[in-house]
Amino acid sequence: MPGRALVVWVGALLVTGAGFGPGSLWAQQTCASDQDEVIVRGWSLYRAGEIDAAQVRFEQVLGCDPTSAAARVGLGYAALRLTRHTEAQRLFQSVLEETPEHVDALVGLAWLAWRGGDTSSTRTISRQVLQLDPGNSEARELMARVQAVPQQVRPQVERPALIRPDTVEYPARTHGDRFEIRTPEGWTPFYLNGVNLGAALPGKHPSQFPDSATYAAWISEMAAMGANTVRLYTIHPPEFYRALYQHNATQPERALWLVHGVWTELPPRHNYFDPRWQDEFFAEMRRVVDVLHGRADLAHRPGHASGSYTADVSNWTLAFIIGREWEPYSVEAFNRRHPGFTAWRGRYLRLRAGTPMDAWLAKACEEIIAYEVATYSAQRPVAYTNWPTLDPMRHPTETTVPEEMRIRTALGERVEVEPREYDNDVASLSAFLVEATAEFPAGYFTSYHAYPYYPDFMLLDPEYGKSTSPFGASNYYGYLQDLKRLHAGMPVVIAEYGVPASVGIAHLQPQGWHHGGHTEAAMAEVDARLTREIAAAGMAGGILFAWIDEWFKKNWIVVDFEIPLDRNRLWLNRLDAEQQYGVFAMEPGSGPDGETVQERLAYWDAVPPTHVGAGVSLKAVADEAYLWLQYDGRAASSSPRELMIGFDVVEPSAGDFRWPDRQGPPLSVGVEFVLRVTRTEARLLVDPPYNPFRLQPVRDAIDYPTRTPPLWSVNTNGVPGVSSPPQGLFTGRLEQRYAHPYVPEANSDGRYDSLRVITNRPRFTRGSDEYLAFGYDRGILPNGPLPDGLWEWLPAQDVVEIRIPWGLLNVTDPSQRRVLYDTYPAHRGQRPPPGGYGAVKVPDIGLVAITSEIDGSWRSLSSARTTQPSDGVARFSWPIWEVPQWRARRRPVFEAMRRTFDDMRPAVVQTAPVERRAGDAAGGGE
DSSP: OOOOSSOSOOSOOOSOOSSOSTTSHHHHSOOOSOHHHHHHHHHHHHHTTOHHHHHHHHHHHHHHOTTOHHHHHHHHHHHHHTTOHHHHHHHHHHHHHHOTTOHHHHHHHHHHHHHTTOHHHHHHHHHHHHHHOTTOHHHHHHHHHHHHSOSSOOOOOOOOOOOOOSSOBOSEEEETTEEEEEETTEEEEEOEEEEEOOOOOTTOOTTSOOOHHHHHHHHHHHHHHTOOEEEESSOOOHHHHHHHHHHHHHOGGGOOEEEEEEOOOOOGGGOTTOHHHHHHHHHHHHHHHHHHTTOEEEOOOTTSOOEEEOOOOGGGEEEEEESOOOOHHHHHHHHHHOTTOOOEEOSSEEESSOOHHHHHHHHHHHHHHHHHHHHHSBOOOEEEEEOGGGOSOOOTTOOOHHHHHHHHHHTTOOOOSOOOSOOTTSOOOOGGGEEEOTTOTTOBOEEEEOBTTBSTHHHHOHHHHHOEETTEEOHHHHHHHHHHHHTTTSOEEEEEOOOOOOSSBSOOOTTSOOSBOOOHHHHHHHHHHHHHHHHHTTOSEEEESOSBOOTTOOOTTTGGGSSSGGGGGGSOOTTOGGGOOOSEEEEESSSOSSSSHHHHHHHHHTSOOSEEOSSOEEEEEEOSSEEEEEEEOTTOSSOOSEEEEEEEOSOTTSSBSSOGGGOSSOOSSOBSEEEEEOSSOEEEEEOGGGOSEEEEESSSSOOOSOOOOOSSOOBTTBOTTOSSOOTTOEEESEEEEEOOOBOOOOBOOOOOBOOEEEEEOOEEOTTOOEEOEEEEETTBOOBSSTTTOSEEEETTTTEEEEEEEGGGGTEEEGGGTEEEOBOOOOOTTOOOOOSSSSEEEOSOEEEEEEEEOTTSOEEEOEESSOSOTTSOOEEEOOOOOSSOOEEEEEOHHHHHHHHHHHHHOOTTOOOSOOOOOTTOTTSSOO
């Protein structure tokens, strides 16, 4: 799910949530016949964030072959991620003693040096790696980080002496189901109309922050949109807090309240009592508190903000939300590890009985409260991050992985591959079990990241399907009502919600509120609707995700094909829903000039053609998001019925040497993709060996005795209840398999696959009822102008402009001209290892083009860039880059949220806090 500010995995639901660990089948089984395959699977799990599960794979190989360098390196990286630095160094060094130039082991040592703050060793080892492997992206990244480190830590600044008030102060508190803030009129109800701020600009990592002018502009824009709250996930540089202070002090009528997070990675082996990990998490809490009070001097730490913090914004800090979207497998592992830890009795919070994780989170929240009281005599409401995956409800339509495996096996299905997602109903967190004591009058609340399209129980539960909000049918509203009923008497904040404006879709939703696939106008409409439904359900506020698009984000349906993974921040993947939630779009800045096709004609006229014909031309350019193509027939005597363009992505001697259905003349080059464009449709097709996904029945000749109706009824007239069904929608008893190896094969059969993907996998209820899979054809390009459409045909001038997202052509990194080429052998539908495997750099791609004329004949366009005009092949290359060009643009959702926030703003609420009054024991009374 979205919103993770400093984590490699942000919202991506790829991993298997159960069945791993020292006692698992994997750990107990005998040696596999193909140890390389186990290693590859280990790396796949590692890069998906399943570090413990990856470690089991590497240990399995090492148990069979103690000399395996690959297994030791894998274990070293797992130890590195789990902060077991001594163990990691031992493993890397053992490999280097045998092979001194082992690049992966050297990179591991370089990361160890960086983690330990040893920039000199980081630089030395990274240079050695680059001598051995000049293109190594990890070493390049480390060198860039070293160069960005300040040469010296800023000295502490002079501050006035800290004077603690005689009594505990708090500018905000919980009161029943709502928040209240202290104003000159006393305690006043306050509803959060907020926005989440992640600050990674295009090309940047999440730990690389913008400058003070950017922060000041953003805060002013947030206030102009009508937001009264901004949420941070982690500590930002001092510039943010100075900008917030300046804005709030000079414009108290438009003040922005701050909800501040405390970020953490998962603990080693999911032990939240791990001393080193817990101490660091609690230390980060103390740093956050000091930052908010303007009394922190933070030395440089890799991946963190630093500097002298002098702006005291504590009087505008509404609440803390600590932690992250806790992974269910981690929560379940901790609960099993500490079954006796089920209660917490602190000075400020108490839990009489709950799960071990409930108790530990109460302890963690107590920690931040206690530090602020002891240091500053201040409090504010506190919560931890939660999400529907860990809600305290049992959902009958959501089986766990073991339950699903048992059902499918009992029904006669041959189960080869477990589902690759979290167990969304295996564990729970129950914030309503926690009580605030009399010494914590600021109060306790609960915080959820809740989106309308996931988990599937929100879509499949029959009762949610019957739910209607004041604004119409809404599964989401039904879920919100259940959530609020469960937490009656305490504030519930929906701290993340929204839909993205990506071209690609990652999950389908009955009301059309999909995970992606929205026009920007539809995105604005849905976000405004969700905002109103959150309020109507009785919540204490909502915080929209997110302020800007962030290119570094990752999503399960595309992440395997963003290679190398650490460079996806350098280009915009229009198929990746996670990258395009922003109120502000972060768009490529190097594409054709002009707002419309008509306005861009002047730009295209200056571009040399790749192909020419009788009065026609084909041209190509590239930017950070698209391969742009223009067919210009303004000088032709007639207009074609159809245009086909073939793409030789990998190897000219491989691919299909015929057009689809063997139409037209044979090709002189093998193509992996063909784009077919008519007046009504533009569709991309793929040669089967290069198809990223294959769809196949989940069983052979098995008819289940019971089944539920499909999620949606599909017919030629559309989908009932879906406001915006995607093109190429389909359903069936299907599952999605990775179709590797991705090695094009020479053929002349003219058979091409569609680019269909399954977004909603087949599922079973706990009563063994079946739900069908759903998906769509992402090869059908949406028609219309930018930013939503990908192609336009100007019939009056016979000009066609096409914008193909790089991911649709299996380009895994356009900034390096890297394309998919994965020799990993197919095995049981496993996905290929993500991030750094299965791709090659190419100098260019080949383009061929053909048109169907009115008389039914096919005419090939000749290459304009070759001495052999008969072959029709043009080689198109584009400049590579290390720093992307980009521009920011306000989306329509800005104005939609401004109107919505304005309608919802209670007239009685004054957002400017009052100064502390001497002798006010509670920071302001009733």
